[in-house]
Amino acid sequence: MGSLRRVWFQIHWFIGITAGTVLVVIGVTGAALSFRAEIVEAINPGLRHVAPPPGARLLTPAELMDRVQAHSPGHRVANIRVFSEPGRPARIGFAPAPGERRGEARLVDPYTAALLPEPQGEDFFEFMERLHRWLLLPRDTGKSVTGTLAAGLLVLSLSGLYLRWPRRPLAWRAWLRLDFGLTGRAFLWNLHAVVGTVALVVYLVSSLTGVYWGFDTVRTWVDDAAGEGRTMRAQRAQGGGAKAASPPAPVKLDLPRVWQSFGDVTQGDWSQVTLQLPARNASNVEATYLRAVPEHERARNRLYLNAATGEPSQHERYADKPLAGRLVNSIYPMHMGTYWGLPGRIVMTASSLAMALFAITGWMLYLGRRRTKKAVRAERARLGEGAPASGGEAVLIAFATQTGQAEGLALQTAGALQSAGIAAVVKPVSELTADVLAHFKKALWIVSTFGEGDPPDTARAFARGFARLGPDLRHLQYGVLALGDRRYAAFCGFGRKLDHDLRTQSAQALFPMVEVDANDGAALGTWRAALARVFGLGGDAASSWSTADTAARAPAFEPWYLKGRRLLNPGSEGDPLYEIELSGPSAATWAPGALVEVLPPAPPAAGDAPVAPRSYSVASLPSDGALQLLVRQARHANGLGVASGWLTEGAALGDEVPLRLVANPSFTLVDDAQPCIFIGNGSGFAGLRAHLRERVRRGHGRNWLVYGERASRHDAFFVDELSDWRARGLLARADIAYSRDQPERIYVQDKLRAAADELAAWVNGGAVVYVCGSLAGMAPGVDAAFADILGVAAFDELIARGRYRRDVY
Structure with missing residues (x-):
């Protein structure tokens, strides 16, 4: 499937680059021709309606022909067009001179038969029509060229549809949402794709009808298949449906009788009629007319009348034609948009003008790709020239991080290599592809594991x-x-x-994988020693390691004091949840989304074994006057959890609590007012509450909370604060899932699925998603809901762009 998409992508951009500029010319000229009649009539107001002289009456076609023929003895009148609207000029067509394809056509005063002046602006539109239909080339050559371009537009339209087909094709927002929050190449692609989708049907109609007009073989085949071929029409004009064994004897035209018969047959239900007078051996007059209220401007009816007697021989009504015949007679109005009335003409005009937009955005995207590839080639050349030691090759250092630790170690490693004169390229794994890996002979991977064996959020698409x-x-x-x-x-x-995957794909290990538990200095020393052995790192590199270590060293624990403790869910079926308040150094500050590490005292059973620190999400802002945590009391077979038991029961008010603030870069709050969706359960409300309080403080009201607890009777500790935010217009929506309030279990992921359309709309509107709570139950369910609602590809993109942020435990 991927290779097929690449093939169609190459076809799409090749046609767009080669034919796009010429298609712009055809589109712009087509737009100009869409309102040709109205523009010419506006320029020539006197030719739209002729005032009758005193006592004058409208001349019949026979009278018009006689008078015009008398004033133009050297020209034979071939056809006459008259209108039922009083004062509308008639139109006389003369037979072409020898060697010419078309004869001259003139407007005629319907009261006096005087030839009217040529309309101003017609020469311009004749030029535009030749440019549109034949590109000013010889007619036969030009038709083939424009037909080929129409076929190119058809391929562009269908390949564009294929290339942007979403995983959820029935979600209209995936097709039609124009995201003005995007910038650069992403916005250009979005604009190109969305406008192309809107105009797709128009371009399919334009291209298919353009192919019909551009290739005579196609037109003949279609017309014959529909029973509308020129041969059949010529036979009818000669006086019969089958070809006569010998030419009929010439007949004398009696136009008054023909006109009288036309009126009798149509009973006045006509708005305009063109009388094609018989030539050569033809014995019939072909009257092509529109009804008083026609279906469209080419909904033609044809009446064949004997030229001598006026007797009708055949009457072909548009409404009586089979579907194929009606479609063939509708090709021109569909091409021009008039088939759908004024709205159709406006849409066709706008879509024709949009050709310029596609050419501009297409070229910008193409040139952007070229610049990117050129920059990549230049970077590769620079790396190739600047790598002195390790075989003249740059080393790829790829990292996957959740909290920033892996990225920091990647930069330290790059610094150590560069100190030894070895070129290094640092990239997040989310940017790696098979093509990128093909350009490196050595790669160092520094990757974190998140939760129970999962990759960090930004690396999940890569891992899959x-x-x-x-x-x-x-x-x-x-x-x-x-x-x-x-x-x-x-x-x-x-x-x-x-x-495992690297070995499966035949990559060769430089040394055994090094595993690091937390910030195990010994394991990091093993890593440095392995690099020194493989790359020959010396004293300068060792110096860079130590400098980096000093800069990256974690902050020391400081004394904080237990200021308050409040049970939030008395009577709950779940474990007790406490709000813990701590006071600390006056200069202490933190940002929403921050974590704290608390160092509890070692329990008696631990002996001299060190206690690992416990992490909690900060639930307050510095302006709240205290550092607040939401701590769920953990109960085990041998008693309460070490840290949660100490904070919720063991420590007395005023006791010292060793604590250090830890930045949480993957869960930071956005700086602007873009919409945010906050999702969590249980004690995960802590991280969400800090974000919401800061958003409220800033006056940013596009916030949506989806939160889960057990029962509304005992676990609704948050409702007062939420009610206040909603009353102030600073919480746009809140969906609370109380899992035990009804027989069936309802969780936050169920609330998300129930609001799937609005969730997609918020995400498509640029929302950033924050998920805070339990890793074991809630987080996978929320992930699955997002993947189902948005599609896996869109969900991966949301993560890769840093708009899906998690603090789960």
């Missing part, structure tokens, strides 16, 4: 597709530094899976 990259990696030598936490069963799970 890495095993399907295609080409093997036997050219690649690699090393993996896996970061994890042994408290989780799947310690370093993502790093281990990555190492």
Whole structure:
């Protein structure tokens, strides 16, 4: 499927680049021709309606022909067009001179038969029509060229439809939403795709009808198949439906009788009629007319009348034709848009003008791709020239991070290599493709594991597709530094899976994978030693390591004090949830989304074993006057949890609590007023509450909270604050899932699915999503709901763009 998309992409841009400019010319001229009649009539108001002289009457076609023929003895009148509207000029067509394809046509005063002056502006529109239909080339050559261009437009339209087909084709927002929040290349693509989708049907109609007009073989085949071919029409004009064995004897034209018969047959139900007078051996007059209220401007009816007697021989009504015949007679009005009346003409005109938009955005996207490729080639050349030691090749350093630790270690590693004169390229794994990996012979992977063996959020799309990259990696030598936490069963799970996939694709390990538990200095030392051995790092590199270590060292624990403790859910079926208030240094500050690490005292059973610190989401702002946490009391077979038990029961008010503030870069709050969706459950309300309080403080009201608890009777500790925000217009929507309030279980992911359309609208409107709460139950369900609602590709893009942020535990 991927290779097929690449083929169609190449076809799409090639036709767009080669034919796009000429299609703009055809589109702009087509737009100008859409309102040709109205423009010419506006320029020539006197030719739209002729005032009758005193006592004058409208002349019949026979009288018009006789008078015009008398004033133009050298020209034979071939056809006459008259209108039922009083004062509308008639139109006389003369037979073409020898060697010419078309004869002259003139407007005629319907009261005096005097030839009227040529309308101003007609020469301009004749030029525009030749440019539109034949590109000013010889007629036969030009038709073939414009027909080919019409076929190119058809391929452009269909390939564009294929290339932007969404995973959820029935979601209209996926097709039609123009995202003005995008910038640069992303906005150009969005504009190109959305406007193309809106104009798709118009371009299909234009291209198919253009192919019909551009190729005589196509037109003849279509007309004959519909029973509307020229041969059949010529036979009718000669006096019969079948070709006569010998030419009929010439007849004398009696136009008054023909006109009288036409009136009798139509009973006045006509608005305009063209009388094609018989030539050569024809014995019939062909009267092509529109009804008084025609279906469209080409809904022609044809009446064949004997030229001598006026007797009707055949009457072809548009309404009586089979569907194929009606469609063939509607090709021109469909091409011009008049088939659908004035709205159709406006839409066709706008779509024709939009050709210029596609050419401009298409060229900008194309040139942008060229600039990107040129920059990539230049960067590769620079890296190739600047890599002195390790075989003249740059080393790829790829990182996957949730909190920023892996990225920091990647930059430290790059600094150590560069200190030794070795070029390095640092990239997040979300930017890696098979093509990128093909250009490196050595790669160092520094990856964190999140939760129970999962990759960090920004690396999830890469992790899903890495095993399907295609080409093997036997050219690649690699090393993996896996970061994890042994408290989780799947310690370093993502790093281990990555190492497995690399080996499966024939990559060669430079050294065994190094696993790091938290900030284990010994394991990091093993990593540095392995790099020094493989790349020959010396004293300068060691110096850069130590400098980086000093800059990256975690802050020390500081004494804070337990200021308050409040049970939030008395009587709840769930474990007790407490709001903990702590006071600390007056200069302490933090941002919404921050974490704290609390160092509880070691329980007696631990002996001399060190206690690992416990992390909590901060639930307050510095302006609240205290650092607040929401702590769920953890109960185990041997008693309360070490940290939660100490904070909720063991510590007395005023006791010292060793604590340090920790930045949480993957869960930071947006700086502007763009919409935000906050999703969580249980004690996860802590991280959401800090964000919401800051948004409220800033006056940003486009906030949507989706939150889950057990029962409204005992677990609705948050409702007063939410009610206040809603009353102030600073919480646009709140969906609360009380899982135990009804027989069936309802969770936050169920609320999301119930509001799928609005959720998609918010996301498409630029919303940033924050998820805070339990990793085991809530987070996977929310992920699955987003993937189903948006589509996996759109969900991956949301993550990759940093608009899906999680703080789950």
